[in-house]
Amino acid sequence: MQQEHEASESKTTFLSLMSHEIRTPMNGIMGMISLTKDKLEPGSQAMQYMEKADELSEHLISLINDILDMSRIEAGKVELEKKPFSINALGSRLYDMFAENLKERGIAYSVNYENMTVDEVVGDELRISQVIINFLSNAVKFTSQGEVSVTFRQMMLHDGVIDLMVSVHDTGIGMSPEFINRIFRPFEQESISTAKEYGGTGLGMAITDNLVKIMGGEIVVQSQPGKGSDFFVYLHLPVFEESQETENVSAEAGGQPENGQEASVGSFSGRRILVAEDNEINAMISEEILKSMGAEVEIVENGQLAVDAFAGHEAGYYDFILMDIQMPVMDGRTATRTIRGLDRADAQQIPIFGLSADAFVEDVRKSKESGMNGHFAKPVDFPELERSIGELIAKKV
Incomplete structure (x- = not known):
């Protein structure tokens, strides 16, 4: 029984590592395709090539998701939310x-x-x-x-x-x-x-x-x-009763708007965003795409630098934080808990979102438990990120 448990845990650890190792370069590939498409003439041959590459990338990440999902089911590691x-x-x-x-x-x-x-x-x-x-x-x-x-x-x-x-x-x-x-x-x-x-x-x-x-x-x-x-x-x-206690955990890595309304295009215009990301390519992609959405972006390489940057500016300086999970020096969840524990008014209010290759439901739960407002899985759907976060920010205004 002990050996079976250890084998199951080993398989789960392997799957989590594989998910991270596969999704991180896929985020870079799909991000580069997105940036390239923005610079091409619509209908051009080069654009057609990029659109096909985009389709193939979407198919590949779908296949990766299915294989990892099936493997977790077989390992008995699927957790249901209530x-x-x-x-x-x-x-x-x-x-x-x-x-x-x-x-x-x-x-x-x-x-x-x-x-x-x-x-x-x-x-x-x-x-x-x-x-x-x-x-x-x-x-x-x-x-x-x-x-x-x-x-x-x-x-x-x-x-x-x-x-x-x-x-x-x-x-x-x-x-x-x-x-x-x-x-x-x-x-x-x-x-x-x-x-x-x-x-x-x-x-x-x-x-x-x-x-x-x-x-x-x-x-x-x-x-x-x-x-x-x-x-x-x-x-x-x-049947849900108002008095019922349930796990208040986001059911989706990207999240869904609670009222079904979409945020307006350009909802990041004039917003100041702090991004903690240790992968150079993914940091560059995040910066370029967020800037194209009108945002002012500051990149730091680890969770400790994210804490220092937040603590080193006046309240309300950043509109929200995007936090990678696995980083050197200090990981994203520890950084989030540290920020939430700071003795200043905006430490509890500033929206913080996981931006991670950790994509399983359990990972979403851990991010929420650390104090994050949500969790976006890599490869990141940036238009969905803009809509979801833009709506949340609009509610706070």
């Missing part, structure tokens, strides 16, 4: 995520609610979203005409627990009964021709099935070749 979230808000985000793409292709798309008397429930919104998004992504990929729909249906409500069914329906190419029997095995594709035409690794379904099982739920699949598919997810979720 926090309140709105089913209606989740549905709205799912609609916004796919509506434009499907509209352009002439495919009807809807998100529906049936028999819903409950809106706020307690659970792992990130993982539930991941499951539904995977089914939706496949529905979008394999449907060329007709419709795609998501339905949230309240089956039962008993003893403060809702039995929720979420279904994803499409009129796509469908699947054979034989493939349905093996669809949730890792790296499974219905055929070589399907894999070549539509792409994908076959890991998404295996991850989805495992996540639903971890949440104590069940997946049912109905499909026929040429007649589309229906995926049903059954979950049991506690």
Whole structure:
């Protein structure tokens, strides 16, 4: 038993190291592509090359995420969060995520609610979203005409627990009964021709099935070749009560705006940002992109220098801090705790965000526990960072 535990811990440590070692250069590659695209003429051949490189980078990081996610599931290291979230808000985000793409292709798309008397429930919104998004992504990929729909249906409500069914329906190419029997095995594709035409690794379904099982739920699949598919997810979720204590931990590395509104473009204009980043290339990329958003940027190489810079200026000098996690001299979380402990009024108020290659849910939790307001995983989606942080800053004004 002890040996199994040690082996599991060793695998987890290895995965965390691999995540960091892979994501750090990927952040540099994708950042360089983004900076290069800003300097190219739209429609030029060079721009087309960069756009293809961008697409390939996105595919590669998606594959890396899937492999690491599957490995953590197999190691038994997936932690579920318990926090309140709105089913209606989740549905709205799912609609916004796919509506434009499907509209352009002439495919009807809807998100529906049936028999819903409950809106706020307690659970792992990130993982539930991941499951539904995977089914939706496949529905979008394999449907060329007709419709795609998501339905949230309240089956039962008993003893403060809702039995929720979420279904994803499409009129796509469908699947054979034989493939349905093996669809949730890792790296499974219905055929070589399907894999070549539509792409994908076959890991998404295996991850989805495992996540639903971890949440104590069940997946049912109905499909026929040429007649589309229906995926049903059954979950049991506690109804949120105002007095209920839940883990107040961000469910997403990038975070989501609480009121659904987007920050205005250029929301960093005139903002002064302190960035703690020990990797020279990533520091340069962060500085260039944040400056292009209108910000004034100061770069320091470690957490101790970030503490010194904050303490050495008057209150309100910096609008917010972006803090890498793994740095020499002093790591980002220790630096955050140190800043929060300073005897000055703005030490508790200044927004501090993790900017890290540590991308697992547990890493987000550790960042929040150290006093950070949020955690952005590398490769960093800077437009999303601008929107999320811009909205938070706007609320404080």
